[in-house]
Every structure is written in structure tokens, then in C-alpha cells.
Amino acid sequence: MTGPSSQPNSQPWDLAIVGAGPAGTASALGALHARPDLRVLLLDRADFPRDKACGDGIAPHAVDVLAAVGVHGLLDDQMPVHRLELTHGEAKVSRAMKRPAYVVPRAEFDARLLAAAVAAGAWFRRGRVRGVRAGSSAVAGEVAVDVAGATTGRARTVIAADGAHSVLRAAVSAAPGGRRVHTRPRTALALRGYAPVQPAARGRQRIVFGTRRQPAYAWSFDRGDGLANVGYGELLTGDGPVPSRVLLLAELDRLLPGAGDDAEQWRGHHLPLSSWPWQQPGGRILLAGDAAQLINPLTGEGIYYAVATGVLAGRCAVQSLRGQHCGADAGRLHRQAVRALLGRHLLHTRVGASLVSRPALVRAAVRAAAADQRVFDDLVEVGLGRGRLTASTVVAAVRELST
Ligand SMILES: Cc1cc2nc3c(=O)[nH]c(=O)nc-3n(C[C@H](O)[C@H](O)[C@H](O)COP(=O)(O)OP(=O)(O)OC[C@H]3O[C@@H](n4cnc5c(N)ncnc54)[C@H](O)[C@@H]3O)c2cc1C
Known part of the structure; x- marks a missing residue:
């Protein structure tokens, strides 16, 4: 276990966070920035640094959110990427973005975020969470968190930041009042690798839209260290077989010829695309990031949403613990906060995706x-x-x- 110097006592945690990706670490940072003495447990099944299938594109908006909770200069040593190139058939645009993005391997980015969360006071523990129990089967006012191979942990509030295949989302959906969480979001599938950057791709993020199930595109994002993050992803429609790895690689090569040559570390993953209106049941379990089905259905970007909703979840947990309901209304507060921040935007991206x-x-x-x-x-x-x-x-x- 990694954390501050003094051991926690046997009291329940104020906040337990499942998943230490961008959503989970941002949740810890949001909570501890609002209340530095909060007792926060951060659980992940993986040891860090760990890889994650991703395009590694970090929007400046995510950097802004992190700065607001005290994490400054996280990417100052990384190459800013100013140029974005979009191509569809003969149509093409290549322009400078108002603010640069970054392309940082997730093994590096997520480990930095975890270090920042631990430095802020979170306790990190490795463990695979099997499920959560709130209400009748748990002590009133607490959520029981079942960790494989360990005694059950107890917390007054819980944030589900356990990614696209969230076990906690399933638990929340199954709970009374949880019916409104979509259990089958629109989903995309994407494959990424790391390849030597092609001369035409230097200093830019290139996206070439495909012609199969939309949205579909191939990408090549320059990391700035001689390698590019390359990949291809497309929407899963449910009417036909799931695209194979061979097909995904063939589409990448068709749209960006040669971009994947000599690539290594191929890794694929699902993307739960956002819909509208965004759902979050009441109660003590809050959803953030991919667990909350928050990936932009137009671009596949999810890191900004993950840190933004993580920080909001952390703050709402603190606000709720301070109030008379002592954690019980955290879900309602979080639903209101996320809808206030992203509600209209999610409506626009949903319409755009159609x-x-x-x-x-x-x-x-x-x-x-x-x-x-x-x-x-x-x-x-x-x-x-x-x-x-x-x-x-x-x-x-x-x-x-x-x-
Ligand atoms: C191929 C691909 C390309 C993408 N490209 C981009 C991009 O360029 N830019 C962008 O912004 N977004 C991109 N995305 C989306 C982005 O990767 C996600 O939105 C982002 O990782 C969400 O962060 P998260 O913290 O919610 O989830 P994750 O990053 O998935 O973190 C979840 C964490 O929970 C842990 N966990 C899972 N289950 C358990 C359990 N039962 N117990 C304990 N721990 C558990 C995992 O080990 C993991 O560390 C891409 C996605 C894919 C698949």
C-alpha cells in the first residue's frame, strides 16, 4: 500500500475509489483538494505504471482541469502538438489548433497522475474489486467494497472509475433505482500500436475517416520521441460480426498506408460512447469516466471527460459528507454537477454522432x-x-x- 506516513485506523474510508486511471486519480485529487484531511482509498487491479489501449491524445482541457486541483506542469516536459489534420476521401483540412494537445503514452501519463494523487494524500492499494454492496446487505450509511483475496473494505462514499467494463456500473444498474443507467451503451472498438513516425506525420495528429460503420477512423499521433501512436477504430453496430484484429489492421493500412509498419505493442479495447441525457442514480456510488460511459461519440476522446467527471465526483463526495445526509445524496449532487458541466455538450455530440x-x-x-x-x-x-x-x-x- 502506498500513501501518507500514518496508517489509517479501522474506521470506514470517507471515500473509496475503484480504478486509478485518469477518472480515479482525478476523483482523489478533486476530493483532497476540497478537503485535504479526507481519508481516501484508491484501488486498482493493476500495478503502475501500466499500459492502456489509447490514442494517448491529451486535450488541453484535461490539463486545465488538473491545474484547478493543484496539479501544475504535469506535461511541461512533453512536446506540444499544434497541428491537426482531418481527411475524408479527397476532402482535407490541416490547421493549427488554438491550443496544443499532447500525445503521452498512458503508461507514463497515468503513473504521473497516480503519483500526484498519492502526494495529495490518497492511499493506493492494489486489488481487484469484485463488487459493492450498499443498503440492506451492508452497514447503514456505508458501502461494502469486495476486494478479491482481501477482507471487505468499507466506505461512506464510493467512486466507480473502473473503466469501460466497469463491474461497479453493473452493480449500480442492478440496485433499486439503478434502472436508468444504460447497460448497453453504443460502443466502438479500436486497436492501437506504436510505430516509427512517418515524415508526413511529424508534429501533428492525423485522422483519416473511414467508410465503414461511422464513426470510423484511422489515426497517427506523433509522440515527439520518434514514435507515433497509430490505430484504427469503428462503431460496433450489433448487426454483424465484431471486426477482427486483421480487419482493424487492414483498415488502418488502407486509410494511412504504411503508418502501422514495424509497429509494436498492439492493444485493443472497447469504447463506451456517451449518450444523452447522462444518467447517474442517487445514493453513495458515483460514476466517472469510462465507467460512466463518457467517451465522445464523434472522436473517441475520453480523457478530458474522465478527469472532469472525476474531479466533480470527488468534490460531490466531499460536499455530501459535509451535509446532513452524510454521503447519501452524493449521487444526486454528482448527477446535477455533471449535467451542468456537460449536459448541452453531450446533447450536441449525440446529435452529431447521428x-x-x-x-x-x-x-x-x-x-x-x-x-x-x-x-x-x-x-x-x-x-x-x-x-x-x-x-x-x-x-x-x-x-x-x-x-
Ligand atoms: C484504442 C483507444 C484509443 C483512444 N484514444 C484516446 C485519445 O487519444 N484521447 C482520449 O482522450 N481518449 C482516448 N480513448 C479513450 C480513453 O482511453 C478513455 O476514455 C480513458 O482511459 C478513460 O479513463 P478512465 O479512468 O475512466 O478508465 P481507464 O483508463 O480504463 O482506467 C480504469 C482503471 O480501472 C482499473 N480497474 C478496472 N476494473 C477494476 C476492478 N474490478 N478492480 C480494480 N481496478 C479495476 C483498471 O486497471 C484501470 O487502471 C481511447 C480509447 C481507446 C480504446
Whole structure:
């Protein structure tokens, strides 16, 4: 166990967080920034550093959220990536983003976040959580957390940050009042590897949209150290076989020829895409990041959502523990906070995701972004942050449709 110098006593934890990825570590940081003496347990089945299938693209919005909870300069030693290139068939735009993004291998990024959470006062413990019990089968006012091979832990509030295949989300959905959490979100599947960066891909994030089930795209993101994160992902529609690794690799090579040559560390994963309205039951168990089914359905970006909803979950746990309900209304507070931050944005991305099932619209949007920097900037905000599809962007895309 890693944590502050004094051992915790046998009291229940104020907050137990399951999963120490970006959502879990941000939850700890959000809670401890609001109340530094909070007793926070951070559990993960993996030892860190650990790899995670990802494009490794870190939006500046995520860096902003971390700075707000006291984590400054986390990526100052990394190469900023200013240029974003989007291609659909013959249509192409290559422009500088208003603010640079970063491409940082998750083994590195997540380990840095975990170190920051432990430095802030969280206790990190390795353990695979099998489930949680709140209410009648647990002591009133506590949640029992079942950890494989260990005695059950107890906590007054719990944050589920255990990723795309969250066991806690399933438990919350099965609980009374939990019916409203989507148990079958729209899901994408993607495969990534690390390859020597091609000259044409240096200093940029390249995305080439595919023609199979939309959204689908291949990417090559320059890490700045001679390697690029490359990959391909597409929506799973349920009407047909799940795309094989061979097919995903073939699509990558078709859209970005040679980008995957000599690549290593291939790894695939599911992406639970966000929908609208966002759901979170009441009670003591809060959902954040992929466990909350929060991945942008247009771009596959989830790290900003993970840190943003993690920080909100941590703060709501603290607020609830201070109040008269002593943790019991944490879920309601979190639902309100996430909807206030992301509600309209999630509606816009949901509508956008329906529109991009028509390839002509993707092509028109790329052409409109090539013609006008403001359209490009709008699309970047929708794809990486919490922007909305503005009227002028929609009009510009529709105009391109008819040319
Ligand atoms: C191929 C691919 C490319 C992507 N590219 C990008 C990108 O470029 N930019 C971007 O912003 N997003 C990207 N995403 C999405 C991004 O990876 C996720 O949104 C992000 O990892 C969510 O963070 P999280 O903390 O919610 O979950 P995770 O990062 O998955 O962390 C969950 C943690 O929980 C732990 N855990 C799981 N189950 C248990 C258990 N039972 N007990 C204890 N611990 C458990 C895991 O070990 C893990 O450490 C991509 C996803 C994929 C699959």
C-alpha cells in the first residue's frame, strides 16, 4: 500500500475509489483538494505504471482541469502538438489548433497522475474489486467494497472509475433505482500500436475517416520521441460480426498506408460512447469516466471527460459528507454537477454522432473546416472539450453539402 506516513485506523474510508486511471486519480485529487484531511482509498487491479489501449491524445482541457486541483506542469516536459489534420476521401483540412494537445503514452501519463494523487494524500492499494454492496446487505450509511483475496473494505462514499467494463456500473444498474443507467451503451472498438513516425506525420495528429460503420477512423499521433501512436477504430453496430484484429489492421493500412509498419505493442479495447441525457442514480456510488460511459461519440476522446467527471465526483463526495445526509445524496449532487458541466455538450455530440453516420456530412464538415478557421476551431472544441455545434458551423457544413 502506498500513501501518507500514518496508517489509517479501522474506521470506514470517507471515500473509496475503484480504478486509478485518469477518472480515479482525478476523483482523489478533486476530493483532497476540497478537503485535504479526507481519508481516501484508491484501488486498482493493476500495478503502475501500466499500459492502456489509447490514442494517448491529451486535450488541453484535461490539463486545465488538473491545474484547478493543484496539479501544475504535469506535461511541461512533453512536446506540444499544434497541428491537426482531418481527411475524408479527397476532402482535407490541416490547421493549427488554438491550443496544443499532447500525445503521452498512458503508461507514463497515468503513473504521473497516480503519483500526484498519492502526494495529495490518497492511499493506493492494489486489488481487484469484485463488487459493492450498499443498503440492506451492508452497514447503514456505508458501502461494502469486495476486494478479491482481501477482507471487505468499507466506505461512506464510493467512486466507480473502473473503466469501460466497469463491474461497479453493473452493480449500480442492478440496485433499486439503478434502472436508468444504460447497460448497453453504443460502443466502438479500436486497436492501437506504436510505430516509427512517418515524415508526413511529424508534429501533428492525423485522422483519416473511414467508410465503414461511422464513426470510423484511422489515426497517427506523433509522440515527439520518434514514435507515433497509430490505430484504427469503428462503431460496433450489433448487426454483424465484431471486426477482427486483421480487419482493424487492414483498415488502418488502407486509410494511412504504411503508418502501422514495424509497429509494436498492439492493444485493443472497447469504447463506451456517451449518450444523452447522462444518467447517474442517487445514493453513495458515483460514476466517472469510462465507467460512466463518457467517451465522445464523434472522436473517441475520453480523457478530458474522465478527469472532469472525476474531479466533480470527488468534490460531490466531499460536499455530501459535509451535509446532513452524510454521503447519501452524493449521487444526486454528482448527477446535477455533471449535467451542468456537460449536459448541452453531450446533447450536441449525440446529435452529431447521428449525423456523421452519413459520410457526405463528414466530408462536408471537413471541407467547411478547410474553408474557415472558425469552423475548424468549433469542431475541435466539440471533439476535444465541451463545445457545441454552433449555428454557423452547421450552416457552413450544409452549404458544403450542396457544392
Ligand atoms: C484504442 C483507444 C484509443 C483512444 N484514444 C484516446 C485519445 O487519444 N484521447 C482520449 O482522450 N481518449 C482516448 N480513448 C479513450 C480513453 O482511453 C478513455 O476514455 C480513458 O482511459 C478513460 O479513463 P478512465 O479512468 O475512466 O478508465 P481507464 O483508463 O480504463 O482506467 C480504469 C482503471 O480501472 C482499473 N480497474 C478496472 N476494473 C477494476 C476492478 N474490478 N478492480 C480494480 N481496478 C479495476 C483498471 O486497471 C484501470 O487502471 C481511447 C480509447 C481507446 C480504446
